[in-house]
Amino acid sequence: MSNEELTLKCGNPECRVSETGRCVEGFELDECLQFGNDPEELTQEDESDEVDTSAPCVQLRSAETLSLEETSMLLRAAPTRVIAIIGPSDSGKTSLIAGLYELFQEGPIGNISFSRSVTLHAFEQTCHDARSASRRTSPHIHRTRRGEVRFYHLDISGAGAAKSLTLALADRAGEEYKGAADDTSMGVDFPEVQRADTLTLLVDGQRHLDSGARHNLRSEVIMIIQALVDGGALQNGQRLAVVLTKIDQIVGSPNEGRALSEFSKLVKKIEELFPNIFTTIVSFKIAASPKSGEMKRGTGVDELLDFWKDPAPPIAEPAIITIFPKRAFARLRQLEE
Ligand SMILES: Nc1nc2c(ncn2[C@@H]2O[C@H](COP(=O)(O)OP(=O)(O)OP(=O)(O)O)[C@@H](O)[C@H]2O)c(=O)[nH]1
Numbered sequence: 001m002s003n004e005e006l007t008l009k010c011g012n013p014e015c016r017v018s019e020t021g022r023c024v025e026g027f028e029l030d031e032c033l034q035f036g037n038d039p040e041e042l043t044q045e046d047e048s049d050e051v052d053t054s055a056p057c058v059q060l061r062s063a064e065t066l067s068l069e070e071t072s073m074l075l076r077a078a079p080t081r082v083i084a085i086i087g088p089s090d091s092g093k094t095s096l097i098a099g100l101y102e103l104f105q106e107g108p109i110g111n112i113s114f115s116r117s118v119t120l121h122a123f124e125q126t127c128h129d130a131r132s133a134s135r136r137t138s139p140h141i142h143r144t145r146r147g148e149v150r151f152y153h154l155d156i157s158g159a160g161a162a163k164s165l166t167l168a169l170a171d172r173a174g175e176e177y178k179g180a181a182d183d184t185s186m187g188v189d190f191p192e193v194q195r196a197d198t199l200t201l202l203v204d205g206q207r208h209l210d211s212g213a214r215h216n217l218r219s220e221v222i223m224i225i226q227a228l229v230d231g232g233a234l235q236n237g238q239r240l241a242v243v244l245t246k247i248d249q250i251v252g253s254p255n256e257g258r259a260l261s262e263f264s265k266l267v268k269k270i271e272e273l274f275p276n277i278f279t280t281i282v283s284f285k286i287a288a289s290p291k292s293g294e295m296k297r298g299t300g301v302d303e304l305l306d307f308w309k310d311p312a313p314p315i316a317e318p319a320i321i322t323i324f325p326k327r328a329f330a331r332l333r334q335l336e337e
């Protein structure tokens with residue numbers, strides 16, 4: 001065994017630094033407190049620990065993602081921004097949520113501080129997936145399963161609200177948004193979009209690099225918005241963030257200039273096609289989970305967070321509401337902060 005192999009070890013039994021050369025927690029090796037220690041192993045004593053069922057206990061919530069009903073309770077309790085993160089499969093929706101949580105682990109983001117989350121376990125799980133659960137040398141994240149939308153919760157402070165502000169980040173499988181665009185007869189039932197203060201539409205930067213894939217991507221993205229408009233999900237004068245993801249793949253590549261200019265054209269096209277749908281359309285560029293060490297994890301996510309914290313404009317005039325949302329969640333509105 002070489003000297004290098006001997007030193008590549010970690011006290012965290014889940015860390016595969018000896019195989020991947022990377023810290024499972026995402027630290028630089030010289031910053032990780034466990035690096036260099038012998039891996040801890042579960043002793044038989046640990047495994048056979050029996051739970052004393054006679055002791056009084058308190059049942060804690062699971063800290064997993066929240067359902068629509070659970071998120072409705074949040075909306076009633078505090079000033080809340082509902083952020084619907086939408087886009088085709090693999091565009092980086094779940095990675096964006098993981099990247100935001102990771103940034104907060106380093107401290108405040110700008111002047112915004114993390115206060116609390118009731119979905120900590122879910123955040124940890126997605127970050128773990130993004131880092132190395134798959135034991136690959138580059139970050140990998142599980143595809144979000146089809147089904148009901150799930151919400152990640154964050155309370156933040158210093159965002160201009162009197163006390164803290166709640167963010168409810170909606171995550172759903174990209175296949176479902178794409179399915180609605182492909183087959184409009186299915187109708188759209190996306191309460192998170194109807195209730196969203198800010199719609200955040202992700203455009204996959206990696207696909208933007210390829211001339212063939214780029215063309216399909218553009219029509220896919222436009223068809224998703226069109227399906228949401230036709231299905232009556234967008235009618236409250238919401239704000240739209242159009243986000244180019246995975247810019248670590250674009251910056252420095254031979255096609256960088258063309259990819260960035262195509263993205264600007266796409267944003268312009270959305271403005272032209274949907275002039276009265278959104279109150280504001282702003283574009284962002286991020287690398288929530290870069291594959292190489294060249295770009296910092298969470299690049300650009302701070303600017304997006306700053307945009308998310310702002311409220312949607314006042315409720316649109318009832319006269320322009322053409323379809324009454326089926327779900328109570330989509331009808332809940334903040335009356336005052
Ligand atoms: N290079 C690079 N890859 C990224 C970045 N963000 C996400 N990815 C990768 O893109 C792939 C898809 O990311 P996800 O976050 O799962 O995408 P998603 O939109 O949630 O996909 P669905 O759950 O299928 O809808 C994963 O392999 C990620 O590791 C990034 O900033 N840079």
Ligand SMILES: [Mg+2]
Pocket residue numbers: 093094095142143144171172173174
């Ligand atoms: Mg996902």
